[in-house]
Amino acid sequence: MKPTISKTTPNIPPCPGKLRRRAWGLLHMVLYYVSKWYSGWYGINFDGRIIELPFGLILKWTDRTSKEEAAAMQMARAAGMPVPRVISCGEHPNGPYNRIWSILMTRLPGIPLENSYDPLDVESEEPWLFELKICITSMRKWVSPHAGKVCSVNGTSLRSARVPNHIMSPFANEIEFHDFLLSPASGHGFDTTEEYIEARVQANRIRTLPHQIMFTHGDIKAHNILVGEDGHLSGILDWESAGWLPEYWEYTTAMRFGATSWWSQVVSWMGGEKYAQELACDIALNSLTVDSYMAF
Secondary structure, three states: OOOOOOOOOOOOOOOOOHHHHHHHHHHHHHHHHHHHHHHHHHOOOOOOOEEEEOOOEEEEOOOOOOHHHHHHHHHHHHOOOOOOOEEEEEEOOOOHHHOOEEEEEEOOOOEEOOOOOOOOOHHHOOOHHHHHHHHHHHHOOOOOOOOOOEEOOOOOOEEOOOOHHHEEOOEOOHHHHHHHHHOOOOOOOOOOHHHHHHHHHHHHHHHHOOOOEEEEOOOOOHHHEEEOOOOOEEEEOOOOOOEEEEOOHHHHHHHOOOOOOHHHHHHHHOOHHHHHHHHHHHHHHHHHHHHHOOOO
16 A cells, blocks of 8 residues: 555546457466466365466456456556556456456455454554545545446446346436436335335435445445555455445445444444435335345
8 A cells, every 4th residue: 555545536547459358368268277277286275256376366257357347446556555456357258157357466465354243443443444544535536537427437337236137337327326226126025015115215315315426446345355464454355346426335335234343333434424314225225125136
């Protein structure tokens, strides 16, 4: 992590051409088999999605990987955040299990955080807590080049585990975004019609709370944060859900489960406490729509 995190919007990296992307994809396929040999030789458990390689490299190849994730990582790293260095992004038109994209990147040191139900004591925490807050607050100063759209860093579709098929189209504004989020609402999980109506009313209150569109990691969870042996922040991982989203989304996505958990307290301290009304709306939204995406 650099001493200063840029509050000025980094340049959005251009997407390589199709031939280059597919050439990298072929190389990544070769590295996939290299990793199988490498893992077997050194007794490492082979994971066909997060693929271990020699020389401090990792190949991420999942159904959630995308060129937009690679671009978001490059922006965050350019701003000074401890993010893996993207070496190449490969395209696989006929990839199995919808695994169309792969990213070759550097491995970061550190141990992922674990959530618990312990109380947060800010004064006794190590430097990583304050450094993570600096990263998040700095990137929220960035200005979107997409004129208020809710979209990926490139202006294209967004990925989120919170929606059907885990992907959603770019939206011209926050109104369209909320229309989409509420579209799969159903009363399947409610005992009475009154409870369902009350949840819909609560979820719709989000429309009365205007927000700015800000750069958002989209999945700030404890297991995506790496901390070194010295207690400093050493990595922020999994940028697959990053993009330009309403300002509350970063916090409520991380806080909507386990309000009394240690991590929820961390996120609240980093700025989430300002979005108590949005969190209540988000919890209601989840109760209305969770059955639309849990099967995926």
